[in-house]
Amino acid sequence: MSTHTDRLHDRKFVRTFFTTPTAVKGEDDSAKMLRRAAQLSGIEAPDVWVPDNEDATAPSMRDEGIENIIDVLSEHGADVPGEIHPRVVWHRESPETRYQGFQQILELADPENGAVEHLDGVVIPEVGDIDDWKKADEFITIVENEHGLEEGSLAMSVIVESGEAELALGDLREEMGKPSNNLERLFLLVDGEVDYTKDMRAITPTGELPPWPELRHNTSRGASAAGLIAIDGPYDDIRDVEGYHERMTDNQAKGMLGIWSLTPGQVVEANKSPLPPKNGSWLLEVDDREIELEAEDGRYVYEGDAIELEEAADDRYRLSVGGDEQELDGDELSQELLDLASYIPSLNDIVDSMEEFEAAKEAGKGAIAMERSATIAIDGVEVEISNDRMWDEATYQAAQTPITLFQDVYENRPDQHEDLEEMYGEDLVERAMVVG
Amino acid sequence: MSTHTDRLHDRKFVRTFFTTPTAVKGEDDSAKMLRRAAQLSGIEAPDVWVPDNEDATAPSMRDEGIENIIDVLSEHGADVPGEIHPRVVWHRESPETRYQGFQQILELADPENGAVEHLDGVVIPEVGDIDDWKKADEFITIVENEHGLEEGSLAMSVIVESGEAELALGDLREEMGKPSNNLERLFLLVDGEVDYTKDMRAITPTGELPPWPELRHNTSRGASAAGLIAIDGPYDDIRDVEGYHERMTDNQAKGMLGIWSLTPGQVVEANKSPLPPKNGSWLLEVDDREIELEAEDGRYVYEGDAIELEEAADDRYRLSVGGDEQELDGDELSQELLDLASYIPSLNDIVDSMEEFEAAKEAGKGAIAMERSATIAIDGVEVEISNDRMWDEATYQAAQTPITLFQDVYENRPDQHEDLEEMYGEDLVERAMVVG
């Protein structure tokens, strides 16, 4: 069963954590959703699939849920392209619930049931202090021993949805090394903001979830310090695609590259989100809003009203930004626009820059200037802007994160090769796989 | 004296922490403010009243302050509707101040002085590491023993106003269980941002206090993990009622439902703030500003200039939001406005939703869709909008926080029954008391 450990340590990044009810009451085929989710592939299939025998499934249906997981995994498990980590029940304050969770894992991992060879691990919700995490770990160790699995071969992911679990994130690195536990099996640290909000007794006027930036930071930091992977919780306004994207962008700036997905539509968005865009784009920032410029015949055209530009006499220009007017010469104008502009590099741009830096390093240089220039058109007036950024080893390594993620996806998800090649072209995919 | 423990554990929420000088120099009746505060009742009386023998009282008046507290408590203590927790002196870096604090507690709790039966606990300012908290706890244990009070019967609240006290918040849960202390007496964790700012050596251009979001998060999380109650520090621009409200709304989204009050006016605002509103309201968000719509004949009317709407030919509409114009059909228009709209539910709405979910649960359903619809009028054009939100057990429990607070207030503050019934009506109060 060493395949578990091997497979587990293959993933350095997880983009999607997709939960599916394990049994739906009153349906002829109570495992229908489970069966459908098991058959997703390509960009529609998640990196981690979570048959959810906790909140997504009614309490009275959970025994049937475990049977459904076993059936569906036996039948379709071999074809699931991502990892499979069912969520069982658990609660830091209920020994009854914890014992039920133990029994569920015991059942799932029983070789006689034929599902264990497709089982990568389990997800434990509602954990508390680190000592509570150890209780779950110990149950999994016992399960492994009972069923002849290698110790540590079943991964354990947790949902961080209480103040004490958030505090435990700071203890992980130290506790994971201790001989009396197998916490090295830890895999994902997943924020659960609904229950966390309840546990923190927070209130917002509209009933929306608070943003909890500190929780997400602490989860991301805990993952970084302990070599684990941080995942944000569910975004429950499932029609709000733009809001989901904004949340992911915010998460990514915190080092949290994965997110919970509640629907197949969210899986697709979340699979694509941390990948660099196909095409680069220039933005201008006015009044704290960023407006993307239209690429047209090699120029980038601003079409809003907040910036106005016209030529004045004597090679001078009148520039008005958000109502503030200035008269500038050509160099000043270029400088002023450069301050407002920023560039979002494409995958191709990132690969180019990395290759350029790697060549420079081989030639013995420690730092080089990367130039980026463009022609920006506002009200018909064209302005050249150009910026230099110093790249040293640290810049290079920080820029590498999206590339490492890309490579991790490519290596672990052969079912997405076609999608990636369609998005970026074969040549670029090849170059992105060898750089870094 | 077991009444202390009983009463202490009654409160799950504290809205107001109202400090009053214990003695004012040069006044004929130096206890006048204390006497007046002791006689507040109803919505004007705080949940926790703090005769403040530290910063609010001049150092030379503090002996007199203790005598005043004893006098006023003996006389009026029985009628004070909230709890009484005087603040004594303490400093993590001064054994002299700590010994003074010990003597003050010894005096306050002396049964011969006749105040102790109204004394719920004491507030310890300027604490440091957890070991410093233990010193205060030990003094209180000694006081309890000397005066024949039950161990742990006097509550201890602390002011978190140093980096080391903030760090100690992470140790509470673990330390509170140890047999060599009585830290279970802990009650309120109160942020003290003025001294914290000094201790952190922070500077702002205008001299205003920094917002310290991380401190407030850590205090709230510490309270959540250790079963305590988090209170934000003083808002010292006492004329700025709007600012006080914004601060409280921000705190509530962090799980910090109580706040320091410096004046009777602030007490009233803070008592009301975490209670749900009497009437629900619809908001539209434009350019990061939320505008409340006017309820008029069952419609919600937008009266600003930032959104413009007119009918065009062929059942289409022209909608302009913050200068961006779109032409939309009826469904698109409704969807667009729904994205801009949010609803602040009333107490009645929350009780309705909870009752609906409880009924569904009894009927065997785990999740139901809650619909909320309205007619919005902009420039005379009426648009129907309607949104669905999925409620499951977790949503239900998170929505319950304001109701639990309401019930806690109602049970512990009979003096506010009249105010609550006046605000909400008797029927609604009754329903809110049985739901959940």
Place this chain on the structure above:
Amino acid sequence: MSTHTDRLHDRKFVRTFFTTPTAVKGEDDSAKMLRRAAQLSGIEAPDVWVPDNEDATAPSMRDEGIENIIDVLSEHGADVPGEIHPRVVWHRESPETRYQGFQQILELADPENGAVEHLDGVVIPEVGDIDDWKKADEFITIVENEHGLEEGSLAMSVIVESGEAELALGDLREEMGKPSNNLERLFLLVDGEVDYTKDMRAITPTGELPPWPELRHNTSRGASAAGLIAIDGPYDDIRDVEGYHERMTDNQAKGMLGIWSLTPGQVVEANKSPLPPKNGSWLLEVDDREIELEAEDGRYVYEGDAIELEEAADDRYRLSVGGDEQELDGDELSQELLDLASYIPSLNDIVDSMEEFEAAKEAGKGAIAMERSATIAIDGVEVEISNDRMWDEATYQAAQTPITLFQDVYENRPDQHEDLEEMYGEDLVERAMVVG
């Protein structure tokens, strides 16, 4: 060598942490930049100068770098007005790099090389857990012992650029007291956001660094709790002076008064930033933007378009703020403008207020109202505004931070006396040195 310890504990504040490459490949004089930096003085010289033998210097040049540091310190060290703390190599995950770091320190501190008497300490990058910090501390202890230096006389500063180092910030206070280490030598806690971003695997669309507010808070709090000094990392858009200032203002509100400087230009800006301004200024806030008013003949004139004011009949006024119009009487108008206004006090204002409070305290008062009034002119209409702020001991102490910093600069940087006197005038400098 006890001078090290003495000097070390002299600095309570550090404004500037200026790194300089120790050797530049292919230059005739590879130490040219080092030599130039050593000769800076006055407002152009940093509080802490860091000959950087790590990232700023190519790996192949680092042996030469150490020789250059030794040469330049022997020659110019006595004249360097700030402290000197070279950065050596180190990595929590590489024993090879750590051993190289040890050898570099051994070399730098060898009395035969003649540099040690000008060496105040070393900077250790890429630290991990607190146990990793102890490894560096132990090497420095061995170096001190080998070279006959007093134990603890060489300061140690660290770059916090990993999740585990951020977590270690919470352990410092406890660990620094232990007899088996000399961590009392710790001096600066410096954030390194480029490598931190890599370590946290964060991504931003443009490749800019995330703002990492929690890291900066935790560093500042760690410094406060352990009696150390917090420094923010490099701001690498070196032409963006305004952005550098905004970053410093944001840092200062977090208690982080020092910042990394990459260029002599940044050193000058960072040296001045935490000092109070020469002249006070009034601001009006409209739509979240603060506009500074022009001082003209004792009035403060608003010259923008966002606020409009005109007199109406019957001593009433029409005030329009960001499009919202109101009709007000004189008192209401004054109150309305007071709500929009804020004042940035000058050094002189702060000294005045402190002197006033000190006089009141001597006269036996614990709290006094400080009044600040001004005539504001909008569209030719003049309005008097006046605000009161209560000052008590805590307010006084919090206001004192910029003065304590000023005094610390004056005492430790005689080479900046002339600059300070030019900025503020001799009289004010004298008063600022005796207040508090």
